[in-house]
Amino acid sequence: MPRPDVSDERKREILKAALNIFNSKGFTAARMEDIAREAKLSVGAVYWYYKSKDDVILAIMDKVIADDMAVMKQLLNETGTVRQRLIKYLQEGAQEGIVYLPLTYELYTLAQRNAKVRHHIQKHIAHYHDALAEIIQQGIQRGEIRKVNSQVVATTLSALYEGALELAMLDSKNIDVTKTLTQSVNIIFDGIAT
Amino acid sequence: MPRPDVSDERKREILKAALNIFNSKGFTAARMEDIAREAKLSVGAVYWYYKSKDDVILAIMDKVIADDMAVMKQLLNETGTVRQRLIKYLQEGAQEGIVYLPLTYELYTLAQRNAKVRHHIQKHIAHYHDALAEIIQQGIQRGEIRKVNSQVVATTLSALYEGALELAMLDSKNIDVTKTLTQSVNIIFDGIAT
């Protein structure tokens, strides 16, 4: 009688542990032993499931992005005006995103020297822009927004979002992401409203 | 008869070398020997001027920020409408900034775990926002911009700027900073114009 396959379970546990460790210490300072301890396993066990530290990092990236996508998709099926929905979308995205922002910045930094990481992130950004552009397009069709290039506005909103998170990460005392995003998006909507 | 002090000269050379090495390899991967070689010095000589790798990193941060400030100040004394000046300001800032963006991201990542770095960057951001707010204020006084909270707009512009650079860094093929910034700033100006 075969025992249930613990492989997936363990991998998830290790990834969760790695997520915490990487987020609080950074990729470089994080020791494989830290991850093992956090996952309540031995170092060897971690290596049983992931063949190197880089492997864990890549898996983390996949997970972070996949989770992000899930949040995104869910937020797209909301009701209300486009302005309201976008503000809610960006705000909630930011609230989720800020928790693992240190890790995100580790990934961005890594992306500059690792093509695989970079391409993964690029694909993610493209998805994200498309989702934003789609909402904008809806706004145009409903007459809430005047005829603008939805891709351009999507990029603007995306840059705003990323920038707001960055500023908040660097100076959380003086910069409130939610407030900043709300105000900024309103300014932009004033500029593109019919 | 005292010989001329070569100390400052050497320090500057080391910093310039470190800037290049850090920018292309990242803080962690960069070795003190790399910096020494780039500066055409011995490892020991580098340690004569800076007492640790961290010391060099902190000095680099000071330099990067100081240089950035200098560019900023210069751009503030331009002529033209506020919209024109701002676009020019952000565009040229971006052009300068993108060269050492990898290094900037190394610093941002570091900032999350190092209070000294973080505070330095926060001060810089404050300066930057003030400069932007000042221009906005001028625009309001000149009647180009309607009465808005200049700090809010400054934060929006700053977030936009940072976000645009980030997107460009991550996906330079598909995202053109200059174009993105121009279009975005125009949308915002449409939103805040009188």
Added chain:
Amino acid sequence: MPRPDVSDERKREILKAALNIFNSKGFTAARMEDIAREAKLSVGAVYWYYKSKDDVILAIMDKVIADDMAVMKQLLNETGTVRQRLIKYLQEGAQEGIVYLPLTYELYTLAQRNAKVRHHIQKHIAHYHDALAEIIQQGIQRGEIRKVNSQVVATTLSALYEGALELAMLDSKNIDVTKTLTQSVNIIFDGIAT
């Protein structure tokens, strides 16, 4: 009703697997897992039959030598002149021996630091020399060979055999064992013929 003992069968399978793995990878590089996979067993199962890697190596040694002995004995019961029989004997021995020569050299190397291995091999060499000496003795009795010290000639032939295999192992392109052995044995027989 006792089930048939699969123990010996399994042990033989493991040894056969180990023989191949050790021969192609060497003792050090070979992992227990490699052996297990080759034997279509789990690592734990291998440890059920052999209590350590060294145990497997020692068993391999026994097997290699036993197999070699079997070949030897068989070849001694041939017909023809002593010269012919010897050439055939050495040639066929070489043909068998060269397949597992890498493994043999692993064992020789090991023998220098492991008394048990060394003694085993020494006993084998003694057997081998005795067999050769016996053939030489026959040659003397039959008048094919002049009165020589059969042990000395046996050692010479043995050295020649081992050396020829070694040279062939190191440079199979330029050195043909069979040819080398034939020519060498002929030279020696010219030297000891009546």
Added chain:
Amino acid sequence: MPRPDVSDERKREILKAALNIFNSKGFTAARMEDIAREAKLSVGAVYWYYKSKDDVILAIMDKVIADDMAVMKQLLNETGTVRQRLIKYLQEGAQEGIVYLPLTYELYTLAQRNAKVRHHIQKHIAHYHDALAEIIQQGIQRGEIRKVNSQVVATTLSALYEGALELAMLDSKNIDVTKTLTQSVNIIFDGIAT
């Protein structure tokens, strides 16, 4: 005033240390720390001169072979009959060779899985055979040896030499290299004498 370059000196010291350690423990069991201690250096210092353990091994191989060549060349300029010279040549070579025979066998074993090592050894063997063939040729010209293929005889002598060393290594109690070689070479000379 530049200090004298200690680089060559250190490299030689490390190699000497490595030679001893490798010879007594074998490549695998030898730790870099063992070599460092033997050379009275730190591990880091060893890595300052050789960038990996394999590097040290390859350097050792070069040294062993170079030293061997030196012995060879020296022995070729001797006087006496070819038979006498050859016996002296092989005997003295064996006396030198037997000291580092364990190491030699490590190299032979390694050669089977490392092309670089293999090719190096092959070149060495070729040199060695050529030297032997040259002596044989002289013997033919001087009328001491009848017209034989000198390369074949050289290979025979070489195999004999290698085999005698091997047997001696495996069973030094019962096999005396010097005696074995003398007797064997005499048998062969009886076979090829005019």
Added chain:
DNA sequence: CATGAATGAGTTTTCATTCAT
């Protein structure tokens, strides 16, 4: 001031062996 050889603590990774199931 400057050199660059030397140090050694710290990290990733491997793998023989064990053991709960």
Added chain:
DNA sequence: AATGAATGAAAACTCATTCAT
């Protein structure tokens, strides 16, 4: 008997830092 996940003790290698010259 058999499995294969888990352990943990090595071991190779790196590199910031020091220091004799």
